[in-house]
Amino acid sequence: MNRRQIALLLLIIAILAALPVVIKSDSTINLAVYVLLYVSLASSWNILGGFSGQTNLGHAAFFGAGTLATRFLWLSGWNLFPSLLAGGLLAVALALLVGIPAFRLRGVYFAIGTLALSQILYITVGNTFSMISSIPAQDLAVYQLAPRYYLFLGVALLTTGTGYVLVNSRLGLGIMAVREEEDAAESLGVSALKHKLLALSVSAFFGGLTGGAFAFYHVGYYPQLPFGIEWTFDSMMMAYIGGVGTIVGPIIGAVFFVILRELLALKLAEMHLIVFGTLFILVVLFLPGGFVGVWEKTRKALARR
Amino acid sequence: MFDALAQNLVYGILVGALYGLAAVGLSLVFGVTKFLNVAHGEFLMFGGYASFWLFTLWKVDPFVSLPAAIVFLLVLGAVFYKLLFGRMVKLTEAEKIQNTLLVGFGLSLILQNLALRFWTADTRSITTFYSGAVFTFAGVRFPIVRLASMGIAFVAVVALQLFLRRTYTGKALRATVENWEAATLMGIDIQRVYLLSFVMGAALAGVAGALVSVGYSIDPTMGMGWTLKSLVVMVLGGLGSITGTFVGGIILGVTESATGYFLSLTYKEVVGLVLFILVLIFRPQGLFGTKEG
Numbered sequence: 303m304n305r306r307q308i309a310l311l312l313l314i315i316a317i318l319a320a321l322p323v324v325i326k327s328d329s330t331i332n333l334a335v336y337v338l339l340y341v342s343l344a345s346s347w348n349i350l351g352g353f354s355g356q357t358n359l360g361h362a363a364f365f366g367a368g369t370l371a372t373r374f375l376w377l378s379g380w381n382l383f384p385s386l387l388a389g390g391l392l393a394v395a396l397a398l399l400v401g402i403p404a405f406r407l408r409g410v411y412f413a414i415g416t417l418a419l420s421q422i423l424y425i426t427v428g429n430t431f432s433m434i435s436s437i438p439a440q441d442l443a444v445y446q447l448a449p450r451y452y453l454f455l456g457v458a459l460l461t462t463g464t465g466y467v468l469v470n471s472r473l474g475l476g477i478m479a480v481r482e483e484e485d486a487a488e489s490l491g492v493s494a495l496k497h498k499l500l501a502l503s504v505s506a507f508f509g510g511l512t513g514g515a516f517a518f519y520h521v522g523y524y525p526q527l528p529f530g531i532e533w534t535f536d537s538m539m540m541a542y543i544g545g546v547g548t549i550v551g552p553i554i555g556a557v558f559f560v561i562l563r564e565l566l567a568l569k570l571a572e573m574h575l576i577v578f579g580t581l582f583i584l585v586v587l588f589l590p591g592g593f594v595g596v597w598e599k600t601r602k603a604l605a606r607r
Numbered sequence: 608m609f610d611a612l613a614q615n616l617v618y619g620i621l622v623g624a625l626y627g628l629a630a631v632g633l634s635l636v637f638g639v640t641k642f643l644n645v646a647h648g649e650f651l652m653f654g655g656y657a658s659f660w661l662f663t664l665w666k667v668d669p670f671v672s673l674p675a676a677i678v679f680l681l682v683l684g685a686v687f688y689k690l691l692f693g694r695m696v697k698l699t700e701a702e703k704i705q706n707t708l709l710v711g712f713g714l715s716l717i718l719q720n721l722a723l724r725f726w727t728a729d730t731r732s733i734t735t736f737y738s739g740a741v742f743t744f745a746g747v748r749f750p751i752v753r754l755a756s757m758g759i760a761f762v763a764v765v766a767l768q769l770f771l772r773r774t775y776t777g778k779a780l781r782a783t784v785e786n787w788e789a790a791t792l793m794g795i796d797i798q799r800v801y802l803l804s805f806v807m808g809a810a811l812a813g814v815a816g817a818l819v820s821v822g823y824s825i826d827p828t829m830g831m832g833w834t835l836k837s838l839v840v841m842v843l844g845g846l847g848s849i850t851g852t853f854v855g856g857i858i859l860g861v862t863e864s865a866t867g868y869f870l871s872l873t874y875k876e877v878v879g880l881v882l883f884i885l886v887l888i889f890r891p892q893g894l895f896g897t898k899e900g
Contacts, residue, residue, distance in 0.1 A: 417835065
C-alpha cells in the first residue's frame, strides 16, 4: 500500500469508529452492523474461495457453528472473548473434517462435501434446538447497540486485515500458486493439500468469529437460522460481484448487496435475489474480476490514453 | 411390525426410483460435459409445475401430458444451454466444474424466486380420480400412481441405456465421456454432443418432476433438496455408470425410509448427506467405484 491508500484507509476506519457517536438512529446502526457482518462473511469466504480457488458451498456451517458455540458459552456465563474464540475453533474443526478427505481428491468433492455439511447441520440443529434462543430479560434490560457495532467493526477489520497479511506473505503466494496451477506448484515443493487446508482453516475461523458476533448481537433467533444456505450464497455472490480473489472486492460487494436489498425490499420483496442472481451469472460469465476488475480495466485504459 | 417395515421398504424403493431418475440426468450431463448443473433440481421443479398446470388448467392427465413436460424441458434446457452453459465449453475441466457450479447456483436462485413470485410458496400436488387407488400384496400397500411412476422411471433409464449402447449418436456421447479430445479427432461434433446431453439431462429432470407432482408434492423451494440428493446419488453411484446411479437412487430411498422407521422421520433428509460425508472420508472412490475411477 502506498501512502495515499494508507491515509484513505485510516480515514475510513475513523469514520466507521465515530459512526455510533454521531448517528443516534438505531436503524442506521443496525444497517451498518449488517454491512460489517457481510463484509466479514464475504471476506472470510473469499480467503478460501477467491485466493485458493476452492468453491466452498457450506460457509453457513462455519457461520452457524460460531453462533451456536458462542451463544451457548456466553449465555452460560463465559466471558465474551473466550466464547468467540471457541466459536471460531469449532468452525475450524468442522472445516477440517470435510476438508482433509475432500482435498485429497480433485473435482466436485469439496463443493458437495461442504454443501452437505451445512445442510446436515441446518436440519440437525433445527431438530435438536427447536426453541427460539433469546437473550435473558436481565441482560436485555442493559442491552446496548454500540458495543455490538464495535465488535462487528473489530471482526471485519481483523478478517480483512488477516486476509491482506496472508495474501502478501509467503504462505499466501503458495496458496495462489496452487490455485493457478496445482501440478506446477507441487513440482516446486509447494504442498497443495497443506496450503488449501491453511486457507480453509483461516476462512472457517473468521466465518465462525462472524457468527460469534452475530450471537452476541441478535436478541432472539432460532438456532437453525444462521445455518441457512442463504448465508453461503449471499457471501459467495458478494465476493464475486465485488471482485473475487481481491481484498476490497468482497467489501464492495457486501456494501452493494445490503444497499440494493434495502432499496428493493421497499418495492418488491425477494426481488433482490433475482437481481443479484442475474448479476452474479453475468459476472461469472463475462466479468470474472467483478467491480474491481472493471475499475482496474477502466483505469488502465484511461492511463494509456 | 414386519408389515410396517416391509411397507416402509416399499415406499423407499418407490421414491428411490425417482431419486435414481433425477440423478441419472445429472450424471449424464456431468459425465459428458463435466458441467455440474446445480440448477438440476429447479429443472425438476419446472417439470413438476408444467404437469401440475396442464392438469389444473386443462384437465390433462399427468401421465398423458408427460411428453409435453419432456418437450418443455428440452426447450428450456436448450435455451439455458445457448444462453449460459454453452459459453463454458472451452474451459479446462476444473474451471468448467467450478464455473458451471456458480452459474448453476445463480440460475437456481433466479428460477426458485420466479416460481415463488408467480406460483406462490404453496405446496401443490395433482389429485386425479385414481390417486387413492392402491394395490395390496401380502399385506403391503402399493399406491398405483407411485408404482406407475417407478415403472416409467425404469423405462426411461433403460431407454437411455439402449440409446447410449445401440445408436451412433449414443456411441458418440459415450466416446466423449471416455476422451473428448480423441472423440473430436474422430470427427465427433463436440458442441452438438454437449447440447444433446444437456437437454437430455434436463428432460430426465422434467420426467422426474412430473412424476413427483403426481405421486408426491411440489413447491418452489424443492429444487435444492433434489439437487443435493442427485449429487449424493451420483457420487455414491461412482460417477459415470447409469445403472450404478439408478441403483444408488433406490439405495438412498431405502436408507431414508429405514432411517424414518428406525430412528426418526426428522432425520430422513440428513441420512443421505451423512452417508456422503462418510463415504468421502472412508471410501472416496464411491460405493461401487474403483480406486482410479
